[in-house]
Amino acid sequence: MSGYILELQGITKIFPGVKALNNVRFQLKPGEIHALMGENGAGKSTFIKVITGVHKAEEGKIYLEGKEVDFKGPKEAQAAGIAAIYQHVTSYPDLTVTENIFMGHELKKNGILQWKSMNRDARKLLEQLDADFSETDEMGTLSVAQQQMVEIAKALSTNARIIIMDEPTAALTKNESEKLYTITEKLRDEGNSIIFISHRFEDMYRLASKVTVFRDSQYIGSYDVDSITESDLIKAMVGREITELFPKAKLKIGEELLKVKGLTRTGYFKDISFHVRKGEIIGLTGLVGAGRTETVETIFGITKKDSGEIYMEGNKVTIKEPSDAMELGIALLPEDRQKSGLILSWGLGRNVTLPTLGNYVSNGILDEKKERDASKKYLEEVDTKAVSIHDPASSLSGGNQQKVVVAKTLAQDLKVIIMDEPTKGVDVGAKAEIYAIMGQLAEKGFGVVLISSEMPEILGLCDRVYVMCNGRITGEFSAEEVTQERILELSMEKTKSSSTENKKGEVV
């Protein structure tokens, strides 16, 4: 009766401590391309995983062609004709295109794989998509765009009628995107329904007839693409009040500490220039994948730059290794604290003192008492609610782990602290504490560089904000001028390809 091929109602998905989706709904018509938009963390990816049966929603109902369904896993969703093409291509680089297409649903006869038929079917699918490569090519030799085509072929090979594309154009060039549009339209004309997630307005205007917006895990609205303007859409995506309290006092800003000029790493970011002064918190914001993390990793010496200069307190410096950066007084709190911030199996104390072991050595032997006292002192400074310094880091919650990482940097003799998404996966209470610590750091005269995708953080904490998009800095604002809308506008790629693109690149 509904006329919808897929309908979701009242979907709520709870992860430990967070409501990832809160009572959202969605309706998809047959033969429709429906865009799904929202900021980072709005709940889009989780929502897709609920549709494809990867996550099970705590509440809510899913109807497929009017009939209620309850997927127990991705296999069931696949059997029902739902296929997803994820943001990061999830393929097997050492296998052939055919093997990738039929992975998990191989054609078998009496238990024997039918390679001939599979190759033939794969070739047909590739022809249907106008692919310019062979089904026997190795996946790893293909470009990202070609690999995506294989993913689409894979979706078609499962006889999917509903195809979900999660930011398919993120890694594509203009021409490749154009080709993807054509394929997507072709799929629609053949009667498939498509859910298209993208940060590019261009994608949406070009393809979709409907757009649904999520914000902060909630459903905001569904609109006809023809009848909504870009600015109204941005408002729908960000329109929240900033209610959290941020403790940063107005401080007098001191002299310049770190300055980056024209930093470039080919393929990741280009021509990045910014500076941070004593007692200042600067924000580096933009969408996930804009090149923020890559930029600070290069500054810190984890990866090599291709060109550009780094200055510390006015002097040009060379940073080849993280240890060089640390010697200059720069510390990095990595985005993935579990993977690169802490040694989880170690006690908290040892984690804190690891970068500064040399300070606790006398006559070549570690003075354990001195080390213990120091780690206790720093852990108290960040107020970790840990039972003892011998507790393994793995026994702490995300927020407390982050505080240990902060304590680790406090132990060093520092000037600039770069924090990459310090509140990611941290609950609200711990977030406030981390903000307070950042405020204290600025008060003590540190320069703080905050990378964050969370608008309230950027707006509430930072003295100056740089916006990055596609590996470039697209804008700089003072605390007074900055608004959510302005940031989002500069974070998104323009509908009209204008100034930011195709500047002639210097070759180094």
Added chain:
Amino acid sequence: MKKEALFKKMSGSQEIVLTLVLILLCVIIQIKSPSFLTMTSINDMLKNNAVIMLLALGMLCVLLVGGIDISVTSTSALSGMIVGLLLKYNIIENTLVLFLIAIGVGCICGVLIGVIISKGKVPPIIATMGFMYIYRGLAYVLSNNQWASAADLGNFKNFALGKFLGINNVILIAVISYIIFFVVMKWTAYGRKIYAVGSNSEAAAISGINAALIKLTVYTIMGGLCGLGGALAVSVYSSAQPNMMYGQEMNVIAACVIGGVSMNGGRGSVQGVLIGALMMAVINKALPLVGIDSIAQNTVQGAIIMVVIVLNVLMQRSTFKNSLKRREM
């Protein structure tokens, strides 16, 4: 109640459980064969296994940084062979100088391996497999397929018979090495960095530790110990042959694994390796004593090793579970 806590604490410490297993093993053997625990017997056992015990120390460091070295006995053979040849052709006769030369040769061998692994980013098992053939082959080439026999070795072979403070020289060297490594691994920044690199090399790098350099030094130390071990083996067995210690690298790795050293890096201790190496020594010595047929010895040895390793894994899993229980939710 209190007893239970004590038991928990003990079962939490792998080394203590391993020691208990070792003692149990010794008691069983002693009952079956009363000649097992006599001074001479213990002395022989330690002397004959001292080289393996030494190499296990180096292997501990290599495994801790997430590597492996299967070329160790090849390096020992090359160093030992060089010592043998220098004696045979009366080029150098001073025992101390010969030891230093062997250690130097070992270090050079180790540096090469370390460079290939840390700078060339070649997987350790592949790199050391290559050097396993190269160093063993060089030993054959240098010796021209000849031995250095007891008669050639002169005063050098007496080193293994000599005593200092009532302890056999070879055993003494092993004991001193274990003490040094215990201190280094537990109480120096270098030791801590080895653990850090093996536990999470990314986090270590962000903490300013040069992981490549740590790996390079670890393989160099391993090489130096191999050189020392090669010279000791020549002295103990009173002969230098290119095929000496052939195949024993697996005993070295087994000693570490029995002692609770993780093959994934980051976990393991000098105490554990000591117990593991002693256990290997006891098993080797005891199997013939308790009347196990020589053709069945390998099988029995393998079975015992497997039992101990499974026990290890189970203990580690329960420790991990306990730490999860403490996680605040």
